[in-house]
Amino acid sequence: MSQLSEAQAEQYWKRNRSLMIRLMIIWFVVSFGCGILWVDTLNLIQIGGYKLGFWFAQQGSIFIFIGLIFYYVVAMARLDREFGVEED
Amino acid sequence: MELATITYIVVGLSFAVYIVIAIAARAGSTQEFYVAGGGIHPIANGMATAADWMSAASFISMAGLIGISYNGYGGSVFLMGWTGGYVILAMLLAPYLRKYGKFTVPEFIGDRYYSDTARVVAVICLILCSVTYVIGQMKGIGVAFSRFLETDYETGLYTGMIIVFFYAVLGGMKGITYTQIAQYVVLILAYTVPAIFISFQLTGNPIPQLGLGSTLVGSDTFLLDKLDRVLLETGFKEYTTSVRLSTLNMFAYTASLMIGTAGLPHVIIRFFTVPKVRDARKSAGYALVFIAILYTTAPAVAAMARLNIMQTIEPSPGQHVLIEERPQWFKNWEQTGLLAIQDKNGDGRLQYVADPQRNELVKLDNDILVLANPEIAQLPNWIIALVAAGGLAAALSTAAGLLLAISSAISHDLLKSTFYPSISEQMELNASRGAMAVAVLGAGYLGLNPPGFAAGTVALAFGLAAASIFPALMMGIFSSRVTREGAISGMVIGLGVTLFYVFQHKGVMFVAEWRFFPGLGKNWFFGIEPNAFGCIGAAVNFIVALSVSHLTSEPPERVRRLVQEIRIPAGSVTAPAQH
Known part of the structure; x- marks a missing residue:
């Protein structure tokens, strides 16, 4: 185990988990939400040749997934530093 | 060449x-x-x-x-x-x-x-x-x-x-x-x-x-x-x-x-x-x-x-391509069996429509879109x-x-x-x-x-x-309470129900004659098709694993430590001693 006390480890995990939950909500909203559940409503909006719901389902959700992962990478690197648990 | x-x-x-x-x-x-x-x-x-x-x-x-x-x-x-x-x-x-x-x-x-x-x-x-x-x-x-x-x-x-x-x-x-x-x-x-x-x-x-x-x-x-x-x-x-x-x-x-x-x-x-x-x-x-x-x-x-x-077959509305004059790539891919045509109404032209009675593009394999793409684009x-x-x-x-x-x-x-x-x-x-x-x-x-x-x-x-x-992986990381009995029964039952649903529809080992319980009808579970059933199997796995874990005695202390250690990037994992 690293130099973290049990309470610090608990705190680190809690912060990580709340970050994950926030990002997974966005993940859910852009794919299952915008791409599937609310697709008909969003399709009323047209951007260029794309109906918006269709765009989320076939393009937009994928771009946002990439953004979510890299945001997580950066935010976790910051959290690791804050708790002094980054590797070497 | x-x-x-x-x-x-x-x-x-x-x-x-x-x-x-x-x-x-x-x-x-x-x-x-x-x-x-x-x-x-x-x-x-x-x-x-x-x-x-x-x-x-x-x-x-x-x-x-x-x-x-x-x-x-x-x-x-x-x-x-x-x-x-x-x-x-x-x-x-x-x-x-x-x-x-x-x-x-x-x-x-x-x-x-x-x-x-x-x-x-x-x-x-x-x-x-x-x-x-x-x-x-x-x-x-x-x-x-x-x-x-x-x-x-x-x-x-x-x-x-x-x-x-x-x-x-x-x-x-x-x-x-x-x-x-x-x-x-x-x-x-x-x-x-x-x-x-x-x-x-x-x-x-x-x-x-x-x-x-x-x-x-x-x-x-x-x-x-x-x-x-x-x-x-x-x-x-x-x-x-x-x-x-x-x-x-x-x-x-x-x-x-x-x-x-x-x-x-x-x-x-x-x-x-x-x-x-x-x-x-x-x-x-x-x-x-x-x-x-x-x-x-x-x-x-x-x-x-x-x-x-669509446009190759019907270049302008109502004007279907003459079968004689269909492009070369069409003929090439007919030879592979990925495309097939049949002039049902005998007018010498090709009609591609949704109605299977009148549709003359009788075979259009999914793979053709990628495979023939370069030829279509010349x-x-x-x-x-x-x-x-x-x-x-x-x-x-x-x-x-x-x-x-x-x-x-x-x-x-x-x-x-x-x-x-x-x-x-x-x-x-x-x-x-x-x-x-x-x-x-x-x-x-x-x-x-x-x-x-x-x-x-x-x-x-x-x-x-x-x-x-x-x-099994997710519960292993996010919970230190899930027990071996829980995980094993979860995996076995999750796998079992998924195999059951897929094979019941498509036949054991995908041999169509080996279908069973035909009386259940197609996509009987809330209209979900077999390919989409994995998440139901996963849900069953989670429910079984969590319930069984609740009924069995807690995992040993070293497992709790292992779970704590994998959650923190730094430091080494002290692999649990074999049992």
Whole structure:
């Protein structure tokens, strides 16, 4: 185990988990939400040749997934530093 | 030069590159054989993961699945499902499994659930989903060969087996990683180059992702609006809105593919090859970038090629093409059986409509959209040859990754960890090579028999991974309360209900005569089709595992410590003592 006390480890995990939950909500909203559940409503909006719901389902959700992962990478690197648990 | 000659040269060159890389990157230790020495740069690993992940199905079939079978919007399940899983991997699994720092997926399950039985069950789940998946790749290799090089299916399959055998057995994960990087380059070029041309020809915009939302050249009609209209006029449903069965089914389908992706062992073990936890997170991001290049191009290929086909057949409203005057590519692909026409009303013209009674394009295989794309766009022969090499690269890279997952599970988890712990490293290395050889032969055999088996398998692999491996891993990381009894019963029952639902619909081992309980009707579980059932299997797994854990005594203290340790990037994991 690293130099973290049990309470610090608990705190680190809690912060990580709340970050994950926030990002997974966005993940859910852009794919299952915008791409599937609310697709008909969003399709009323047209951007260029794309109906918006269709765009989320076939393009937009994928771009946002990439953004979510890299945001997580950066935010976790910051959290690791804050708790002094980054590797070497 | 003849097309066949160019194709042989391009494909031959690509194979030569893979073999040279394999010889240069031979594995000398189990560490190199299982995890490529653990020193792969995250970008390199991202690229290798992308090739590992994108199979013959992604490359050859997906655009056609979207554009033809699922009629546009319905095909979104593949696009979101096969990419969204990387978000789950990056946050919920990969970093912690990398921190745990061993070689295989069953190894983690065995240690976390303090049980040899759990490990063996995980090995069985792994082998079931990897073997079903690798068969699909073997079929892809056979098909790609037979279509482009005019060999028969068996010859193509045998050639593919020899190539995979050579570099996977020799190089292990190390050889596979570097060949996968080369294969990614080949396959992504082969996919995007024709797409850029076709997008430019139709819309004047060379970027397919933008072209799909643009107007057609020489008009102010949007491409998608035009496609919607053409389809409605011929009796099909609108391209941009036709749902696959039902909203609930699309939801379940997408969820199943996502968690299946996150649970596939051959993808997970790629994250064991990077040096640090931080790199595992990054690597998932890079992998998704490399995958997204193909996955955001595919819907453009789907819509554009579909429109091209519709317009080839009916150049202006009511004016159908004379069968005598159909283009050369049409005739070429009729010879392969992927296209077939039948002049039902005898007017000498070709009608392509939704109504099966009147439709004269009696066969339009999904694979045609990608395979015939370069010819439809009238691209030079070397691009057609490149598409052949790309399809083979996609199938070979995925097959190699799967074979490694299978062989390491056998040599490391069954032999070394369970039945024969005193085995030396050299012997284990030889055993894993032997297991790989057997796996190649087995996959080749199942690629040929039973005949219907190969076709149904890829979708099943996702269902099995979603229902068995993913929940066990996730609960292992996020809870220290889940017990060995809980995990084992969860995996067994999750796997069981998924197999039951799929085989009940499609027949045991996909032999149609071996269907059972026909009285239940089709898609009887809330209208969810078998391919979309993995998330239900996963939910059953979670419920069973959590309930059983509640009734059994808590895991030992060392397991609680293990769970704490894998959650923190720094420090070492004190592997729990064997029981």
